[in-house]
Amino acid sequence: MAIRGSPILWQGEDSRVTLLDIPRSISAAQGTAERPCQDLLMSTEPLKAPYVAVEPKSERAKQNLQQNTVDENLHKIYRDILSSVLESIRQTHFGPWAHKRPFITNQGTVRHSKKRKLDSQDVPATGDTESEKGEPRSADTPLQDELPVTNNSLQLIHQAHDEPHTPEEICQICAPEDPRFRTNCNPVTLTIHPTKQNGHSAQDTLRLPPYSSCYIGDCAKTSRAFHTAIRHQANEHETRRHFDFILLDPPWPNRSVKRTYQTPGAGYDISGSLDDVYDLLMKMDLDMLMADECLVGVWITNxxxxxxxxxxxxxxxxxxxxxxxxxWIWLKTTLHGVPVTPIDSAWRKPYEGRGL
Known part of the structure; x- marks a missing residue:
């Protein structure tokens, strides 16, 4: 079952399996059902073919891999589940495996889908999402063919809005003394520009969804200030001080990331060791913010x-x-629903997991 206009391209009847467009889901999270986000996240071009699989050839290389990954029995369970899931999707889903999207090219420019409409569900069978220079746009999507891009900031393409712009202001009654904590009490998305003191450049732009708050800082190094800001907001708005759901994506050490992003500012930061990640998680004192029935999700690697x-x-x-x-298991596929690497690949798995 597909949900039109949603990041969910297909979902099983029991909702245990979901085909999701990740960039569109991030954009959708910036709004609400009453006021959906009208912007699109710029991302990399969706893969049209799997990566070239390079498997270990020597016995020593195979043994090293086995020692560095989870138990092979667990991988077998994953493979059986994912193979069955892919088959069930292909039998019932005949639509696209990704929305059309603007994407960042190797030349640092953004290319857009041909005659893209905001609610469009169709993706050409060829998977070609590039438009020719000078291609006319639909009236409701006044996008440029090429835009300059920086690699160290989250960027979105702004769409035309049917309603007039609503003034957006930082909530004054609940703003704590700590400038790192921001609250949006507006029914529309708030655009904020952090200062350099908060660890961001002057060009960075952050988006705060309606009726939400954020702490722009290191929650481990300044955990006391982080907790104080949460208590301050709870006092001013008479909200709870504990969370029902906490989702974490730790900066796990990754040699592939180090090799790929060797230019300063071209990638994202990762921790130097697992001990560093452990210290980071422990110093945030998140257990003090958990409700009795709190759900905690943590993205992990293999x-x-x-x-x-x-x-x-x-x-x-x-x-x-x-x-x-x-x-939960996140299986990454190409534009045509093929895993980005073979499911039984020994070297590079096409899936990641999350404990909940």
């Missing part, structure tokens, strides 16, 4: 050491008093 750090004895969940109740 490294055995990462899994043990989160789910093992004396690991993160153990320290927080959280138990594993479910595990």
């Amino acid at each position: 490294k055995q050491a990462v899994r043990e750090l989160v789910l093992g004895k004396d690991g993160v969940f153990d320290q927080w008093g959280v138990e594993l109740v479910e595990e």
Whole structure:
């Protein structure tokens, strides 16, 4: 079942399997059902073909891989589940596997889909999302063919709005003394420009969804200020001080990221070791902010050491008093629904997991 105009391209009847357009889902999260976000996230071009699979040839290389990843029995379970899921989607879903999108090219420019309409669901069978220079646009999508892009900031393409612009202001009654904490009490998305003191450049632009708050800073190094800001907001708005849901995406060490992003400012920061990640998570004192029935989601990689750090004895969940109740698997596919690498690949898995 597809949900028109939604990041969800298809979903099983029991909602256990979802085909999701990731860039569109990030854009959608910037708005509400009453006031949906009208902007599109610029991302990389969707893959049209899987990556070239390079498998280990020597026995020593195979043994090293086995020692560096989760138990092979668990990978077998993943492979069986994902193979079955892919087959069930292909039998019932005959639409696109990705929305049309503006994407960043290798030359640092953005290319847009041909005659793109905001609610368009159709993707050409060829998977070609580039438009020729000078191609006319639909009246409701006044996009340029090429825009300058920087690699270190989140950028969105602004669409035409049918309604007049509503003034957006930082909430004054709940603004704490700490400028790193921002609250948006408006029914529209708020655009804010952090200062350099908050760890961002003057050109950075952050978007705060309606009726939400954010802390622009290091929640580990300044955990006391982070907790104080949350208590301040709760007092001013008479809201709860504890969270029902916490989602974390830690900066896990990754050699591939280090090799890919060697130019300063061209990638994203990662921790130097697993000990650093553990210290980062512990110093935020998130267990003090959890409600009694709080759900905690943590993105993890396929490294055995990462899994043990989160789910093992004396690991993160153990320290927080959280138990594993479910595990989600994110399978990455091409524009045509093919895994980006073979599901049974020994070297590079096409999936990641999350403990919940």
